Amino acid sequence: MPExxxxxxxxxxxxxxxxxxxxxNEFRAGAQGGHACPFCAGxxxxxxxQIYSLPGPAGGWRLRVVRNKYPALEGGGSTENRRTGIYDKxxxxxxxxxxxxxxDHGQALEQxxxxxxxxxxxxxxxxxxxxxxxxxxxxxxxxxxxxxNAGASLLHPHSQIxxxxxxxxxxxQEIDGAADYHRERxxxxxxxxxxxxxxxxxxxxxxxxxxxxxxxYASRFSFETWILPKAHLSHFEDMxxxxxxxxxxxxxxxxxxxxxxxxxxxxxxxxxxxxxxxAPAGHYHWHIEIMPKLTHVxxxxxxxxxxxxxxxxxxxxxxxxxxxxxxx
Amino acid sequence: MPExxxxxxxxxxxxxxxxxxxxxNEFRAGAQGGHACPFCAGxxxxxxxQIYSLPGPAGGWRLRVVRNKYPALEGGGSTENRRTGIYDKxxxxxxxxxxxxxxDHGQALEQxxxxxxxxxxxxxxxxxxxxxxxxxxxxxxxxxxxxxNAGASLLHPHSQIxxxxxxxxxxxQEIDGAADYHRERxxxxxxxxxxxxxxxxxxxxxxxxxxxxxxxYASRFSFETWILPKAHLSHFEDMxxxxxxxxxxxxxxxxxxxxxxxxxxxxxxxxxxxxxxxAPAGHYHWHIEIMPKLTHVxxxxxxxxxxxxxxxxxxxxxxxxxxxxxxx
Numbered sequence: 001m002p003e004x005x006x007x008x009x010x011x012x013x014x015x016x017x018x019x020x021x022x023x024x025n026e027f028r029a030g031a032q033g034g035h036a037c038p039f040c041a042g043x044x045x046x047x048x049x050q051i052y053s054l055p056g057p058a059g060g061w062r063l064r065v066v067r068n069k070y071p072a073l074e075g076g077g078s079t080e081n082r083r084t085g086i087y088d089k090x091x092x093x094x095x096x097x098x099x100x101x102x103x104d105h106g107q108a109l110e111q112x113x114x115x116x117x118x119x120x121x122x123x124x125x126x127x128x129x130x131x132x133x134x135x136x137x138x139x140x141x142x143x144x145x146x147x148x149n150a151g152a153s154l155l156h157p158h159s160q161i162x163x164x165x166x167x168x169x170x171x172x173q174e175i176d177g178a179a180d181y182h183r184e185r186x187x188x189x190x191x192x193x194x195x196x197x198x199x200x201x202x203x204x205x206x207x208x209x210x211x212x213x214x215x216x217y218a219s220r221f222s223f224e225t226w227i228l229p230k231a232h233l234s235h236f237e238d239m240x241x242x243x244x245x246x247x248x249x250x251x252x253x254x255x256x257x258x259x260x261x262x263x264x265x266x267x268x269x270x271x272x273x274x275x276x277x278x279a280p281a282g283h284y285h286w287h288i289e290i291m292p293k294l295t296h297v298x299x300x301x302x303x304x305x306x307x308x309x310x311x312x313x314x315x316x317x318x319x320x321x322x323x324x325x326x327x328x
Numbered sequence: 329m330p331e332x333x334x335x336x337x338x339x340x341x342x343x344x345x346x347x348x349x350x351x352x353n354e355f356r357a358g359a360q361g362g363h364a365c366p367f368c369a370g371x372x373x374x375x376x377x378q379i380y381s382l383p384g385p386a387g388g389w390r391l392r393v394v395r396n397k398y399p400a401l402e403g404g405g406s407t408e409n410r411r412t413g414i415y416d417k418x419x420x421x422x423x424x425x426x427x428x429x430x431x432d433h434g435q436a437l438e439q440x441x442x443x444x445x446x447x448x449x450x451x452x453x454x455x456x457x458x459x460x461x462x463x464x465x466x467x468x469x470x471x472x473x474x475x476x477n478a479g480a481s482l483l484h485p486h487s488q489i490x491x492x493x494x495x496x497x498x499x500x501q502e503i504d505g506a507a508d509y510h511r512e513r514x515x516x517x518x519x520x521x522x523x524x525x526x527x528x529x530x531x532x533x534x535x536x537x538x539x540x541x542x543x544x545y546a547s548r549f550s551f552e553t554w555i556l557p558k559a560h561l562s563h564f565e566d567m568x569x570x571x572x573x574x575x576x577x578x579x580x581x582x583x584x585x586x587x588x589x590x591x592x593x594x595x596x597x598x599x600x601x602x603x604x605x606x607a608p609a610g611h612y613h614w615h616i617e618i619m620p621k622l623t624h625v626x627x628x629x630x631x632x633x634x635x636x637x638x639x640x641x642x643x644x645x646x647x648x649x650x651x652x653x654x655x656x
Binding site: 003005006007008009010011012013014015016017018020021072085086087141143162168169170171173174177178180181189190192193196200216217218219220222270304305306307308309310311312313315328 | 331333334335336337338339340341342343344345346347348349400413414415469471490496497498499501502505506508509517518520521524528544545546547548550598632633634635636637638639640641643656
């Protein structure tokens, strides 16, 4: 059973999950090839039990959700806090699911049809609505690690859903920051970002009636990109089903441009949203952050909160929109 | 001139430094070999002007401090805040220095003599005391990126000093967390960690009269290691000169154990300390954090504040103390 430990200085929670160290890694030096991919069509018996699926042609499936075989958190256990000396911990209670985005091993998200991408984002929202029925679950993190430098261990296109009994510290800091802004100016900071960026245009990399994709003003990472819904909404899982197509379109455009300018890019895609048990909020606005992990870029920033970015977001947007290859 | 931009949600500052993208990288795929190393003895004319040095044998030097040729921050410019729309920025004012730890290209810090390591830590403190005479400088970050996965661009052993006109957000969050703990319990959280860990022993990897090295209770990274002074002191630069030898001894032991268990390890070493213009504080305690960057470990945690660690700190300490090789 994984354990959740609290850092006594920061108050940040860390999951200690030793069994997860045993998971296979296709990228690892010396990894044996020739193993069957557990996410490919025909290998369904290699995954833990299926939670959800969408039917595909010829009696097959086009998308599957399964339990993670090496979960960071597990269903059993209690959410009670236990103290040892000056330290606090609790059982690693929660859920860890994998969304297999396609039966096709080699098809990246941006290469999939808009409808298939819409299936993926609709599935994220559906699973979140289902998972939050368990009142012990306070936060549901939806994310995608794509490529070796982003920490992916399997090539086959997939995303992950981790449901946990508390909100991560940085999620709360983001929400608190937005609440401060709302108190001071009376508006949602993300609504203001949408307005500002749609007017300025020089950081816009994708746009349609419902969504805006931008390289944010204070980008921490070169080619960092955010996708924001234009209409205010605090909870991702409350996104109207009708908007899934528009989100898929902007996501496909954005990832497609990143793939042209930065071939073989590794990235982390993270859905930022409110804790699931909280009421709709006027000060917070769900959005997606895509954090490219360019090879050889210094990593210590991620542990210190001190960021140096060598590509301005204006230059990044210009490069992406011109379809120009970027050389680090 | 680099620019410092403020994220309107978090309030975190990001340095946008385009020129820094031009710096050479020995690790980059296709990097040309055969170039002279600017940090080696005999190539002094390849570095920007020298700021400080310690004499070596035969009229040479044993340590040099030079300006960074591709600085993240520069001496000119103002620290005035400028607003554009909803966004704030200021000039990238500050200093960026490189400490060349040895004239010997291939000698890692743990392979140097204790006296030579003591020279390095004494130089950090000396430069900080000198730099903080400029009242515009609020924080001095001392760090070392070792190895490709830690973002190093040159092999030759070196550390960096970045002096900036504000404290990074996460530095302030750490200090605020320690202040909360102090208010609630009346003690310094780091003093309490020293006491708890010295008693428990199972996370101790190095110890002498003045310093304790531990794998922290809520380690974010596998084999994360902290070095804490036993006596309370908030500012690193106020460390008594007489303690430099003891710090060097524990640092050498710790890095030596990491090198045995994890050959070719990349790591970031960061000195955590109070903002330089603030008075000595009872609630904060300087320390060093070493964050190993094990290949293929997921990176998205560093951008979200959500950490999954597959090696418990107790297992990490046991492995390090047994001198056992660790296989990821």
